[in-house]
Amino acid sequence: MKQILFVAFIGATLAFTAAGRDYKVEDRSPVNHTFSSDKKLDVDVISGSVEIIGDGGNGIRVTGERVIHAADQQQLARAKQDDVLDMNEKDGTAQIYENGPFRNNNNRSSDNHGFHENSDREYNVDWNLTVHVPREIALRLRDVNGSIKAQDTNGVFDISAVNGSVTGTNIGGSGNISTVNGTTVVSFRENPKSDSAFKSVNGKVDVTYQPNLAAEFDLRTVNGGMFTDFESVALASTGGGSSKDGKFVYKSHGNSRIQVGSGGPQIRMETVNGSIQIRKAK
Amino acid sequence: MRISNIALITFLCSMGAAAQDKVTVPISNPSQPVTLKVSTLNGSIRVTAGTGKDVIVSTGEGDVSRRRERNPRDGAPPGMTRIGGGRFGVDIEEDHNVVTINSGPPGGDGTLSIETPANSNLQLRTTNGSTIEVTGVNGDHEIENTNGSIHLNNVSGSVVAHTQNGAVVVSLDRITGTKPMSFTSMNGKVDVTMPAATKARLRLKSENGAIYSDFDVRLEADASKPLVEDNRGTNGKYRISIDKSVTGTINGGGPEYTFQTMNGNILIHKK
Numbered sequence: 001m002k003q004i005l006f007v008a009f010i011g012a013t014l015a016f017t018a019a020g021r022d023y024k025v026e027d028r029s030p031v032n033h034t035f036s037s038d039k040k041l042d043v044d045v046i047s048g049s050v051e052i053i054g055d056g057g058n059g060i061r062v063t064g065e066r067v068i069h070a071a072d073q074q075q076l077a078r079a080k081q082d083d084v085l086d087m088n089e090k091d092g093t094a095q096i097y098e099n100g101p102f103r104n105n106n107n108r109s110s111d112n113h114g115f116h117e118n119s120d121r122e123y124n125v126d127w128n129l130t131v132h133v134p135r136e137i138a139l140r141l142r143d144v145n146g147s148i149k150a151q152d153t154n155g156v157f158d159i160s161a162v163n164g165s166v167t168g169t170n171i172g173g174s175g176n177i178s179t180v181n182g183t184t185v186v187s188f189r190e191n192p193k194s195d196s197a198f199k200s201v202n203g204k205v206d207v208t209y210q211p212n213l214a215a216e217f218d219l220r221t222v223n224g225g226m227f228t229d230f231e232s233v234a235l236a237s238t239g240g241g242s243s244k245d246g247k248f249v250y251k252s253h254g255n256s257r258i259q260v261g262s263g264g265p266q267i268r269m270e271t272v273n274g275s276i277q278i279r280k281a282k
Numbered sequence: 283m284r285i286s287n288i289a290l291i292t293f294l295c296s297m298g299a300a301a302q303d304k305v306t307v308p309i310s311n312p313s314q315p316v317t318l319k320v321s322t323l324n325g326s327i328r329v330t331a332g333t334g335k336d337v338i339v340s341t342g343e344g345d346v347s348r349r350r351e352r353n354p355r356d357g358a359p360p361g362m363t364r365i366g367g368g369r370f371g372v373d374i375e376e377d378h379n380v381v382t383i384n385s386g387p388p389g390g391d392g393t394l395s396i397e398t399p400a401n402s403n404l405q406l407r408t409t410n411g412s413t414i415e416v417t418g419v420n421g422d423h424e425i426e427n428t429n430g431s432i433h434l435n436n437v438s439g440s441v442v443a444h445t446q447n448g449a450v451v452v453s454l455d456r457i458t459g460t461k462p463m464s465f466t467s468m469n470g471k472v473d474v475t476m477p478a479a480t481k482a483r484l485r486l487k488s489e490n491g492a493i494y495s496d497f498d499v500r501l502e503a504d505a506s507k508p509l510v511e512d513n514r515g516t517n518g519k520y521r522i523s524i525d526k527s528v529t530g531t532i533n534g535g536g537p538e539y540t541f542q543t544m545n546g547n548i549l550i551h552k553k
Binding site: 276 | 305307308341358359361362363364365371372373374375376377
């Protein structure tokens with residue numbers, strides 16, 4: 001009886017690992033590419049990590065690795081054919097775009113790609129990329145399953161992740177950074193001069209500004225605290241009354257608004273489950 | 283509709299202290315009573331009779347947030363102070379003298395403080411508010427709390443007040459009309475003060491408590507019959523239930539007032 005139970009246990013374990021996609025075949029291959037001096041970088045990947053590093057150069061240098069995990073050699077070959085990294089230049093924008101059968105209605109796809117049935121695939125592809133860029137380049141970064149990091153850049157930014165944290169280190173510029181499941185942590189070398197937003201849903205939002213900060217903040221968290229080491233004053237709620245269909249209507253979303261310094265750009269920091277921290281750089 | 287009268291008044295506080303928002307809601311027909319409907323999930327409700335014609339709503343900080351405000355480093359990371367976060371979102375609508383206020387989502391433990399014209403019918407409901415408190419309002423009042431107490435001070439008109447966990451304390455200056463009233467709790471005392479001349483038939487029931495009154499309550503003979511439910515024909519049960527209420531009249535009787543609690547005393551005072 002004990003042997004039967006043991007065999008049953010092993011069988012259950014194997015079934016579980018198969019359902020969890022414990023792929024046996026791994027393939028790693030390097031990624032190298034150089035763009036000319038584009039003014040904007042557009043990275044859009046589904047899976048993998050993205051790291052952007054600003055430097056004093058003029059070109060855009062992409063290095064990294066494609067990592068495939070597949071059920072077998074046949075699936076590995078299929079992954080290599082299905083999931084590719086398109087790197088194009090269009091209207092002054094360097095485009096890095098993970099393409100495959102999971103994409104739909106995009107204008108950057110390779111001719112042989114576009115959405116088609118792929119639910120039977122037994123592979124996973126990660127594109128782990130490091131991109132060196134000129135400091136002033138504008139960034140548009142997207143990642144579904146993976147973290148995004150930007151370091152030492154100074155241009156406008158539009159960064160969005162889904163399952164992964166977003167980190168900006170020693171950056172300048174203004175823009176939007178958000179994720180759904182992960183933290184949004186940013187430190188500014190130079191404070192934003194234009195309206196900006198930093199958001200998460202499940203994770204803290206933690207932004208460090210230079211001591212000469214002058215801005216107005218619109219803050220909101222549902223489950224978490226909001227903290228700062230800047231001197232600040234509270235501002236009125238942005239909600240207001242109005243007439244609608246003959247009725248008086250007032251809506252306030254419960255945001256907290258504060259002013260730091262003499263005020264300036266509107267900075268929105270928002271999460272649902274997590275704290276918000278506005279830090280002063282030491 | 284006097285939209286121009288809308289006022290948003292904000293008190294600025296330093297060092298991250300929270301602001302309080304105050305909204306003036308113009309009433310379509312100030313010569314007629316207001317119906318005030320308030321629903322909130324987390325937070326207390328305080329309603330007072332004002333001298334003006336408008337309804338004034340303040341979204342303030344609750345006890346936890348005020349405590350944090352006094353000690354802004356409470357729970358804060360080292361070297362940081364807390365930014366006031368005890369307010370919650372609030373939606374207010376006025377339509378033909380009916381003012382509807384819904385607050386949420388629960389972003390804090392804030393209190394809704396409302397000043398309403400003295401003649402207002404109140405429909406107040408909260409789930410996790412520490413208290414619903416009303417002072418000096420005349421009208422037909424329906425008050426419901428789940429995890430908290432109800433305190434109605436010097437109100438007039440009629441009252442239906444219920445909470446699951448908390449005391450129901452009501453002081454009626456004047457009773458108008460002949461509407462039945464109800465004061466009930468599941469876990470808490472029921473303490474009601476009424477004018478000495480109140481004419482009513484009282485239905486009293488406390489499962490685990492005593493009943494006290496300085497009214498001359500003329501108890502009625504127990505005319506209630508056991509209630510029998512026979513569902514044996516459908517594989518059900520045969521059940522007999524007996525109403526343990528005590529009934530009696532004061533000042534010759536009148537509309538029925540129900541006083542009920544599961545765990546707590548019932549006190550009926552003469553004003």
